[in-house]
Amino acid sequence: MAEVRLKDLTKKFKDVAAVDNVSLNVRDGEFLTLVGPSGCGKSTTLRAVAGLENPTSGNIFIDGERVNDLPPQKRHISMVFQSYALFPHMTVESNLAFGLKIKKKGPEEKAKRVKWAVELLGLSGFEKRLPKELSGGQRQRVALGRALVLEPKVLLLDEPLSNLDAKLRLRMRTELKRLHKKIKTTIIYVTHDQAEAMTLSDRMAVMKDGRILQVGTPGQIYEKPADVFCAGFIGSPPMNFLPGEKVPQVKDKNVVVGIRPEDLSISLSRIDAGIWGRSSVTETLGSDSYLHVDTSEGLVSVRLKSDQGILEDKPLWLVSHKEKLHLFDKSTGRRIT
Ligand SMILES: Nc1ncnc2c1ncn2[C@@H]1O[C@H](COP(=O)(O)OP(=O)(O)O)[C@@H](O)[C@H]1O
Ligand SMILES: [Mg+2]
Known part of the structure; x- marks a missing residue:
């Protein structure tokens, strides 16, 4: 050795x-x-x-x-x-x-x-x-x-x-x-x-x-x-990235926000801290399924709970706990804190 x-x-x-x-x-x-x-x-x-x-x-x-x-x-x-x-x-x-x-x-x-x-x-x-x-x-x-x-x-x-x-x-x-x-x-x-x-x-x-x-x-x-x-690079489906100014809990244009699909949840009624989108397609990978949601910033993937059937083309809000957000410096790409 x-x-x-x-x-x-x-x-x-x-x-x-x-x-x-x-x-x-x-x-x-x-x-x-x-x-x-x-x-x-x-x-x-x-x-x-x-x-x-x-x-x-x-x-x-x-x-x-x-x-x-x-x-x-x-x-x-x-x-x-x-x-x-x-x-x-x-x-x-x-x-x-x-x-x-x-x-x-x-x-x-x-x-x-x-x-x-x-x-x-x-x-x-x-x-x-x-x-x-x-x-x-x-x-x-x-x-x-x-x-x-x-x-x-x-x-x-x-x-x-x-x-x-x-x-x-x-x-x-x-x-x-x-x-x-x-x-x-x-x-x-x-x-x-x-x-x-x-x-x-x-x-x-x-x-x-x-x-x-x-x-x-x-x-x-x-x-x-x-x-x-x-x-x-690490994680599949990959982490979602959103501009900081579009994420209600962040509101900072110098930041890129990363959110893993499993850290997002879906609400069918309006949530102020949420990001609005429309359900697109669901992908089933055996035990897991992922919903792709059309937002103003492109497709965002969300891991669905097992009992959550979401119809296609429904308006919805995406939410995540603030402590689950990954914040990166927009100019250097490096993690903040
Ligand atoms: N013998 C070589 N001559 C010229 N360029 C090379 C040679 N070997 C590797 N490279 C280049 O070096 C870089 C890294 O290659 P490599 O170490 O094989 O990458 P990886 O294994 O991560 O795919 C690539 O751009 C590749 O084209
Ligand atoms: Mg190689």
């Missing part, structure tokens, strides 16, 4: 900073996720930790040791990519053992670790199969196993679930979380999927344009997003 520290890490490609002055402490045994939209610099950050990219400036420390000049194989790190190519002509067992062979481990040690991985990942009975004889989830587990048998201090995972179908992705999420509980290896995980980040992580770092905007537990970021971007 190990801690990883990034200090003022910058990686430029020509004059574009893919990673822009990033500082981050990943704690020993922690599951930390870098989350942000495509192109924000997640993979480049991870590849720099792995030693696959040379930082333009800044430093990377693993367990206090500066590793900038260490080649990847000396960093005690394993990485699993989205396209986790297994060797197609090799059995599960040989795929798992491959890295150990390169590391010149003896046959006994090799067999022991392969057995450990097979049991850990629920691959018993599949040892002699070829990758093409496995399901997508099993293949992904072999890819994970291949990384884990090397007993890395740090495991780096770059969108490892994105090639799986939606259902399997959810199952592998749970499996990954359980796996981390068992092995407690420090994990740095990369995804553009905020729901995946929320469910898996001990802490997450929200990235945009090469920078980290906020680091915190999923709960902290959801409840107190540091700026408009984090507020809108």
Whole structure:
């Protein structure tokens, strides 16, 4: 196990900073996720930790040791990519053992670790199969196993679930979380999927344009997003944003007000502190449903209580408790207080 520290890490490609002055402490045994939209610099950050990219400036420390000049194989790190190519002509067992062979481990040690991985990942009975004889989830587990048998201090995972179908992705999420509980290896995980980040992580770092905007537990970021971007990126359906002057409890044109769909309620009679709108469509997502309300500021989504059937095209008022409002500075986008 190990801690990883990034200090003022910058990686430029020509004059574009893919990673822009990033500082981050990943704690020993922690599951930390870098989350942000495509192109924000997640993979480049991870590849720099792995030693696959040379930082333009800044430093990377693993367990206090500066590793900038260490080649990847000396960093005690394993990485699993989205396209986790297994060797197609090799059995599960040989795929798992491959890295150990390169590391010149003896046959006994090799067999022991392969057995450990097979049991850990629920691959018993599949040892002699070829990758093409496995399901997508099993293949992904072999890819994970291949990384884990090397007993890395740090495991780096770059969108490892994105090639799986939606259902399997959810199952592998749970499996990954359980796996981390068992092995407690420090994990740095990369995804553009905020729901995946929320469910898996001990802490997450929200990235945009090469920078980290906020680091915190999923709960902290959801409840107190540091700026408009984090507020809108984390949570689904996303937070609603309204100009401050249109929200009766705020009445301030220098403020952007954020309200989560679950913090709004609906009144069919006039409420002074409410925002007027007209019901548009209802969206049902299984146990939850969301009503989209047409207001002068565009569509606002509201989470409906289970017994609340609202007809379409009805005038109504949207209300929220003042303490549930998120206030952001209109010019900087930063959270106020
Ligand atoms: N080898 C490269 N050469 C030039 N530009 C690159 C290279 N790798 C990444 N980039 C650019 O750096 C930015 C960040 O990329 P990346 O780290 O892959 O983002 P993410 O993983 O968050 O989608 C993007 O604008 C991407 O086009
Ligand atoms: Mg990427």
